[in-house]
Amino acid sequence: MRYISTRDNSSALPSARAIDLGMVPAGGLFVPEEIPALPEVKPGESYQETAVKVLSPFLSDFSEDEVASCVNNAYTGESFDVPGVIELAQIGSGKFVLELWHGPTAAFKDVALQIMPQFMKFAKVKSGNSSHTLILVATSGDTGKAALEGFRDTQGISIVVFYPHGGVSEIQKLQMATTEGANTHVVAVKGNFDDCQSGVKELFGDEQLRKAAAEHNVVFSSANSINWGRLCPQIVYYVKSYFDLVEKGKITSGEKIDFCVPTGNFGNILAGYYAKEMGLPVRRLICASNKNKVLTDFFKTGVYDRNRSFHRTMSPSMDILISSNLERFLFEITGHDARMVNRLYAELSETGKFDVGDWVRNRMASLVEADWVSEEEVLNTIGTTFKEFGYVLDTHTAVAVAAANRLSDDGTPVVIASTASPYKFSGDVLAGLGGEKPLDEFESINMLRNRSNTPVHRAVDGLRQKAVRHDEVIQIEKMRETVQGIIGTVS
Ligand SMILES: *Cc1c(COP(=O)(O)O)cnc(C)c1O
Secondary structure: OEEEEOOOOOOOEEHHHHHHHOOOOOOOOEEEOOOOOOOOOOOOOOHHHHHHHHHHHHHOOOOHHHHHHHHHHHOOOOOOOOOOOOEEEEOOOOEEEEEOOOOOOOEOHHHHHOOHHHHHHHHHHHOOOOOEEEEEEEOOOHHHHHHHHHHOOOOOEEEEEEEEOOOOOHHHHHHHHOOOOOOEEEEEEEOOHHHHHHHHHHHHHOHHHHHHHHHOOEEEEEOOOOOHHHHHHHHHHHHHHHHHHHHOOOOOOOOOEEEEEEOOOOHHHHHHHHHHHHOOOEEEEEEEEOOOOHHHHHHHHOEEEOOOOOOOOOOHHHOOOOOOOHHHHHHHHOOOOHHHHHHHHHHHHHHOEEEOHHHHHHHHHOOEEEEEOOHHHHHHHHHHHHHHHOOOOOHHHHHHHHHHHHHOOOOOOEEEEEOEOHHHHHHHHHHHOOOOOOOOHHHHHHHHHHHHOOOOOOOOOOHHHOOOOOOEEEEHHHHHHHHHHHHHHHO
């Protein structure tokens, strides 16, 4: 399988090279030249077995043994606290919650970020890259910690994470600040997530900086979902959860279902789109947003308009106005129309908006339905779901459950992607359960445990005792200088 650019500004490259680079050097994102067919999944096979089958055709320049080695190193009993990596819970007739947060940092991003460093190690060797790799990450909270844990102490690779100062939860901040490992850097930026993400994109495009790095034998790469190595592992759990439902007798083989995904950067839901295009029986994808409803408006009107105020919500990992992976989606659904993508993204950077027109809008509507959920509804949904089913949702998953409750009423089964453990956002979850929200997050964690009678996720348990090792805060303009400083220390 070769990878082409959404902007037609790169030659087709093997997957190792696409993963090693992270994004297209001239701008644009790598996508597979074609979408492979769904492999045969046998009932009862392990997550690891399904993962090898789903991933192999996307990584055809890796041997099957190499893919299996990546899978087995990533999805161990030590990293994931359930034997099957993911779990399905049921909340009512035909509604299922796909728990993707059993990894080391309590967010779904672990599923991808535990395996991506494994891909990278092979990808470096295969692409003849003997330089030191510096991974640049912008995070709205969860990617940062998941990437830090994934890459911590990985030979030949360092990582720097930029997060919005004051824009992540107390627990997310502590998780990142206490990261160990000699190759990890964590920096708070005085701006919001979009500032961090745009800043990182600029660093990637900075020719001078790239040259300065090369002099120290350092190259940059990305662990954000703009990297294909981050995206493709997410396809696996759409496939696996479908066949788990078949095996449990909840659906019949071939029956179409919906997936509802709490969306920010459009990475997770895009993996669902790829699963559908591979042939998984998916009727539609539901794109659920919080108050930052730029995607909902886009799917309804065909106009993507980021010129609006940014809201801080209880689901900070979805507080995003520029959804990077939408570019891949537009490229795919238009039959690889790079000219159109170039035009739209030039417009976006000039005017902050673009209009895809009726044809594309109708095409999108046949695949994706979108809706957004208010803060009040998030709290209500957490409360009613607990009351009716004894099940505790985190604030991001609650956005998706609320959207699914509203949109799925015709009996088609729906799987809701649960992207974080409720313990990662205990205070707000407690508020949803109707309790007082204590000022102290650790107090909230205790109260949530008592209230819900569920075990505290190990990612937050014991966090208070850990030493803070990263406390740097910088202005947006200093991101470049910070990276320059790190380059000097890794070589
Ligand atoms: C990252 C994240 C999301 C958004 O996922 P995208 O792939 O960016 O759309 C939703 N919920 C949680 C908890 C996350 O960490």
